[in-house]
Amino acid sequence: MTEHTRWRDRFTRALPATGESKIIALNALIGSVGTGMFLAGSALYFTRFAGLSETQLGLGMGIAGLVGLATTVPMGRLADRFGPRNVLLVVVLWRAIGYIAYLNVNGFTEFVVTACLLFVMDRAGQPLNQALVGRLITGTERNRTMGFIRSLRNLGFTIGFGIAGIALTTGSETAFRWLFIGNAISFLFVFAFVSMLPKVGPATAPKGEDGGKGAASAVVPPLRDWRFVAAMASNGVLFLHDAVLITVLPLWVADHTPSPVWMITVLVTTNTLITVLGQVRVTRHIDSLPSAARATNWSAVLLAFACCAFAASGVVDTPAWAAVTLMAALLLLTVAELLHSASSWEISFALSPEAAQGRYLAFFNLGFSAAEIAGPAVVLWLLARTGSSGWLILAVCFPLAAALSWVGTRPRKPAAPEPAGTEPATVSTPTAA
Template sequence: MTESTAWYTRFLGAMPATRESRIIALNALIGSVGTGMFLAGSALYFTRFAGLSETQLGLGMGIAGVVGLATTVPMGRLADRFGPRNVLLVVIVWRAIGYLAYLNVQGFTEFVVTACLLFVMDRAGQPLNQALVGRLITGTERNRTMGFIRALRNLGFTVGFALAGISLTTGSETAFRWLFIGNAISFVFVFFFVCLLPKVGPSAPKEADGGKAAADVRPPIRDWRFTAAMAANGVLFLHDAVLITVLPLWVAEHTRSPIWMITVLVTTNTVITVLGQVRVTRHIDDLASATRATNWSALLLTFACCAFAASGVVKTPVWAAVTLMAALLLLTVAELLHSASSWEISFALSPEAAQGRYLAYFNLGFSAAEIAGPAVVLWLLTRTGPAGWLILAVCFPLAAALSWTGTRPRPKAVPEGPEAEPEADAADSDTAVPTATGR
């Protein structure tokens, strides 16, 4: 085998294995480039050109976030009824129109109405994509595809921010508006590629193992094991709030580290995520391995919090930078483990006949952490300083313990009725012959 052939073989081996997984991963890249462009300039656009104050912007986004949170599970039910691909196509069109509608917003009321209508679809996007992966891809390739999605999203966000930086140097309203238009255009490409995927109808009317009709599957909120896993996932997902919102403020306001360390830390996290997420998913392919990964993630997050606390105490810029980098590396590895384990747990615990609504419900933990997490963690650190990191550090092992209660093996059902009596008698007899079920 020539060197070029070997390189090509390795390249193909590193790519998603199926046509469907490649299309979905490419969509993640394209969509995140547009989203990165929007996020980089949206706050400045609304406060400079749309007549909003910073307080009104934060309040409006909070209201829209709550509306999106409340409608996530109903959108999942629609995916079960009409198929995730069909619902996702509607969501994509709605989002493209919604981001263009932002350009006509003037004042707080118009902003809140537009943001609420858009957030209904924004919050539905992630669980719908995951449900589509669950319907089209099986086995180990399913989790591997989710790994590609996350890695390429991080890469896309970076590209989107870079493109936005070029536009924002002018400071003109036209440049800002083109960021919104660019985001809407990205959804046109996403729509086209989703159309290339096989049609996926409603969820199976009966489960292969339990024989339940979709309507007979109990709501996820009544499944306490699934709810425990969902709540634990939300707590563990605070690592995202730490990285995106808390880290820059902590470095700038509470440590002696040079300010350029913020760029170094964020870039390091992005590179490791892009290169490492798919590799990590290879080792998490069932509920048991996902539970172990969750435990390791919680432990690493605890150590990361301790390192962040130390970075606020050390007196020299060099040691502050060293402790921050150590904290960032621990946080990043924990992030990779938690992401992969959360996908496996949500898939494994979701009934096939109601996968859309179960995945949407599981996503509530993620959404709640995304909405409230930055404010909660910043409030804690503002009030307590480095000690706040130690308080946060305790939360992660508790979350892992809560997740374990939801993912541990279910107890075997005890036989009932007259059929159980011979087995019970045999168990009490010294001469009993072992049965197949007793081995």
């Protein structure tokens, strides 16, 4: 075998294994480029050219976020009823139209209405995409595909932010508007690729799981499955690592450490590179519920140590030591982030009944959404009140979240045998595992 052939084989093995997973991964890259363009310039556009104050922008986004949070599970139910592919086609087309509609916003009321209508679809996108992966891909390739999605999303966001830098440099309204248009166009490409995927019909329960009816409506709602609720709540707490990285870290470095401000760029870039290169590799070792539970525990431990390192960065005296402690914290946080992401996918898939996967995955996503909405404010408030000690308080929360996850993912006790001579039950209540 020649060297060229060996490299070609390695490259082929590094790609998603199936046609469906390749399309879904490519969609993640395309969509995140557009989203990165939008996120980088949207706040400035709305405050400069759409007649909003910073307070109105924050309030409007908060209202829209709550609306999106409230409609996530109903959207998942639609995926179970009509198939995740069909619902996702509607979602991406709606998002393309919605981002163009933002360009006609002028004032607070128009912004809130448009944002609420758009956030219904924005919040539904991630769980619908995961439900589509769950229906089309099986075995170890399923979690591997989720790893590709996350890696390529990080890469896409970086590309999108870079493109948006042109608009931010010029400062012209036309350049800002093209960021919105570019985001809408990216979703049209996503629509085209999703339409190429195999059709996935309504969810049905395996024979005997729902008394023979085969209907998703017969499954216990996720809110009544205490194991799944525990896993969802734990996922929300552990996902605070995202708030730390995106919002808290830049402010902490600039205002609470002697480190130079350019260290923020070094830390964020390091995280992005490790995520892009390492997420798929991590998923290879997390292919069952027990392995996902162990990864969750390790993630919590690493996050606790990362918080301790962040606390140390606020009490050291020199820029050099601040840089060292910040880099140590960043590396610990990044590895924990990779482990938590991979374990959360496996846990959510494993605990979701086949007949209601869309609904369950949407409910599981509520933990992520709640942490994304409230996490930055909660962590910033804690650090503002307690300083470096706040990191130690946060460090305790992660092992507690891992313990809560263990409650939700530990093996069920086997059912007691029926006493001899008794009639078998005619009505059964399905479980979520």
